[in-house]
Amino acid sequence: MRLLKEIIEKLDLEAVASSGLTDRPVVAGYAADLLSCAMKSAKRDYLWITLQSHLNVVAVGSLLNLAGIVITEGNRPDQETIARADEVGITLMVTPKTTYTVVGELTHLGVKGES
Numbered sequence: 001m002r003l004l005k006e007i008i009e010k011l012d013l014e015a016v017a018s019s020g021l022t023d024r025p026v027v028a029g030y031a032a033d034l035l036s037c038a039m040k041s042a043k044r045d046y047l048w049i050t051l052q053s054h055l056n057v058v059a060v061g062s063l064l065n066l067a068g069i070v071i072t073e074g075n076r077p078d079q080e081t082i083a084r085a086d087e088v089g090i091t092l093m094v095t096p097k098t099t100y101t102v103v104g105e106l107t108h109l110g111v112k113g114e115s
Contacts (some may be wrong), residue, residue, distance in 0.1 A: 001025050002109060004067050005045065007084045008093060013070060013106050016077065017085035017092035024067045029111045031103050035060050037041075037043060047111065049102050053094075061090040067090070072099045 005022035008015055015022065031041040031049040035056055035062075042048050050057060053075040054079045061069050068091035070078065076094055077085070085092045095102060 001027055002111060004047070004091060007106070007109065007111070010109060011070075011095065011097075011102065013093040013095050015093050017082045018068075018089050019091065021089055021091050022068075026067045026111060028114060029103065029106050030113065031099050033099075035084055039063070047106070049099050049106070051075050051099060053081065055081045055084060057081070058085045058088060058090055058092070061085070062088040066090065070095060070102055072097060072102055 003050050005024055006025045025045055026047045027045040033050050033052055038048055038060050042064050045067045047067050047070045049070045051073045053071045057069055070093045074096040076091055085097055
């Protein structure tokens, strides 16, 4: 199991919301762009990897109590989304990398898809 702050450092992610909450453990990861798929399959303390960057990703992250959300492919959340993530304590991270690349790097770090 890795801490979120280790993953941020090793993958060179930019935390744009709730960056002070990175001592959380990451028990597994889940990658999908459909919110309904994430709601069905991601679980507490998972890291969700998606290219979605709108307000609803924060709602899903909060509902599931995720360790964090990585937004890929250079997409960036707007200020309203960042403010909401800060309010509910969901760490949002951004990267120019593709979802495929991020998942590969997480796998290399030992972050599994299902725990």
